Amino acid sequence: MPHADSAVIPSGIDKAAFWVHVHEQLSHLLAGQRDWVTNLANASSLIFNALQAFPDFGTGDGMVNWCGFYLHSDLFPAPRLSPQTQKPANQSARLLLGPFCGKPACQFINVSPEKARGVCADAYLQRLTVLVTDVNEYPGHIACDGETKSEIVCPLLLSLPGEESERALGVLDLDCLALAGFDERDKTGLERIAKLVVEACDW
Numbered sequence: 001m002p003h004a005d006s007a008v009i010p011s012g013i014d015k016a017a018f019w020v021h022v023h024e025q026l027s028h029l030l031a032g033q034r035d036w037v038t039n040l041a042n043a044s045s046l047i048f049n050a051l052q053a054f055p056d057f058g059t060g061d062g063m064v065n066w067c068g069f070y071l072h073s074d075l076f077p078a079p080r081l082s083p084q085t086q087k088p089a090n091q092s093a094r095l096l097l098g099p100f101c102g103k104p105a106c107q108f109i110n111v112s113p114e115k116a117r118g119v120c121a122d123a124y125l126q127r128l129t130v131l132v133t134d135v136n137e138y139p140g141h142i143a144c145d146g147e148t149k150s151e152i153v154c155p156l157l158l159s160l161p162g163e164e165s166e167r168a169l170g171v172l173d174l175d176c177l178a179l180a181g182f183d184e185r186d187k188t189g190l191e192r193i194a195k196l197v198v199e200a201c202d203w
C-alpha cells in the first residue's frame with residue numbers, strides 16, 4: 001500500500017472510530033523506524049491529512065488548521081560554535097518547533113516556570129492534556145495563527161526504568177478554526193497517539 005493511503009478515512013465512521021483507525025494506521029507507518037524526526041514528521045502528516053479528510057474537521061469553519069510537535073531543546077543537536085563565537089548564556093528551558101503541518105509557527109516556547117506561557121507550556125509542565133474551547137479566553141495564549149479558535153495539546157511522556165515520574169519530552173499540538181473544536185473523544189484518541197509516538201522512537 002502506498003504510504004499516502006494511510007490518511008484515507010473509511011466513510012461513515014464516528015469520531016471514536018476515527019481515532020482508532022488513525023492509531024492503527026500510524027502504528028503501521030512507524031513500524032521499523034526509531035528516529036524521532038522521521039516518525040514525528042509522518043505522525044503530524046498522517047494526523048493532519050486524516051483530519052482534513054474527516055467530515056467533522058475537514059471543511060469550513062470546523063477545519064483543523066495546524067498539527068505538530070514541540071520538543072525540548074535538549075533533544076536537538078547543540079549549536080556548533082566557531083572559535084570567535086562565545087558560548088551563549090544559559091537559556092531558559094525551551095520547547096523548539098518540530099515536525100508539523102500547517103502555517104509557519106512559533107520557533108520556540110519557554111517552559112521554565114518563571115517564563116512559561118501558553119497552552120503548550122502548560123501541558124508540558126503539568127504533564128496533562130490541555131483542551132481549550134476558546135483560545136481567546138485562555139490566559140497567556142500564544143497566537144501563532146489569529147484564525148485559530150480552539151486548541152488541544154497532549155504531553156509526550158517517557159517512562160524510564162528506575163525513575164518515579166515520567167519524563168516530559170515535548171507536546172503534540174492541534175489547532176482548530178472552530179470554537180470548542182475538540183472534545184473528550186479527541187483527547188482520548190490523541191493521548192493514545194502521543195503514547196504510541198513516544199514508544200516508537202529512540203530518544
